[in-house]
Amino acid sequence: MKHLLFILILLLTGCQSSSDKEIRAVVLRGPSVMAFAQWLEQPPVIEGKRVAVTVAESPDIVQAALIKGEADIAVLPTISAANLYNKGVRLEMAGCPIWGTLYLVGRTGGNDSTIHIFGRGTTPDILTRHYLSNEGQQPPLNYVFQTAGEITQGLMAKKINRAVVSEPFLTIALRKDTTLRIIADLNRAGTSGMGFAQTAIVITPGLSASRDTLDSLLAESCRFANERPEETIRILEDKKLFAPGMLTPEAIRRCRLDYKSSQEAQAEIDTFLRLIFQYEPKAIGGQLPDARFITSRP
Missing domain, CATH: 3.40.190.10 (Periplasmic binding protein-like II)
Structure with a gap:
């Protein structure tokens, strides 16, 4: 019954498209939002549309936004993204912004x-x-x-x-x-390599044609956080996303913000999903997502 309800939601919302005036990004509160501080202060424009960033309190809220067609870009745990994909939600993994939390x-x-x-x-x-x-x-x-x-x-x-x-x-x-x-x-096996691709930035099919622009903007936003941590902290505190004194440059450094597109991080994403499948198959919907989850491009 729950599965039928899920399919009904998809049928009712699957045809919804992004706004004619803006692109909707839903970002999970916590380390993920550090990578989007620049976007919060200076919303980027993609194909003539302003990106409006909303911060969600939990992965469930991010997932609901994707299911209901209320997000064009979303940041959530990779296992949640794979689970949604395996359940039929139309999305693709654009990349990974964070490698250490x-x-x-x-x-x-x-x-x-x-x-x-x-x-x-x-x-x-x-x-x-x-x-x-x-x-x-x-x-x-x-x-x-x-x-x-x-x-x-x-x-x-x-x-x-x-x-x-x-x-x-x-x-x-x-x-x-x-x-x-x-x-x-716990973020990587050994001391080399990028680590486990725990956090996913996903997009809906309508943004596939803008992947190159999006990848560039996401990489720039992560660089901003790394190169200007004090400014990043000011933005996040001004937006009341972190209490004063809670966030430090050291915390930002330890999160290892470094956006990699799904093509650049394909091996790391695949390794992480296989690891999850080994320990907790149901966390990603009982099966590994097919190749289109991370390689879909126009």
Whole structure:
């Protein structure tokens, strides 16, 4: 029944097109929005249309916008993008803007080996399990905390000793508690390569002809954040997307903002999706998306 309802939504909304006057971009609040600070301050124009950026509070809101035809560009977890694609939502992955947000941290002298993780069955959980498997470790895993913010509060209150934390919460925790240290970078296997393509920028078919322009604008926006972190922080604080003092240049640096088109990052995207399929097939809709997910171009 839920599947039939999903198909009905697609039929009712699939014919909707972007506005004649603007292109609608929906960006997930958090590290993703750092890559779009320049767009928030100076909206770009593509094919004569202004890009209007909306910031969403959760991946569910981004997914709903895509399903209902209310977004032309969207930023969401790659596993969510693949899941939507496999369910029939017409989209393609334009590229990946972020290569580092998840880190395993621990407290010096802490005796409890339990690792606290947020998002059971999602990217933080899967990458943690993958890291532990490669290291031959089998510590207890605890999923009582639902968000990175909750985990950070648990660390700061010294209720837990080991946890997976994402930026910008990681930098806050390290700054306020000198007994915490980074145990592992979960964003890539080893020290070389770009890493796991955890975050996707997707577009609807109507923007396929503008891919080159879009790729250039996205790369420029990521460079802006890297080269002008203080200005990026000012924009995001002015837009009230981060509380004053929450975001630092170090947090931006650690996120490794570097836009790569789906063609440039095809191997990394494929590796990441296969890893997700190995650990949690249902997270991407029970199957690997076909080649058109990342290679569709006019």
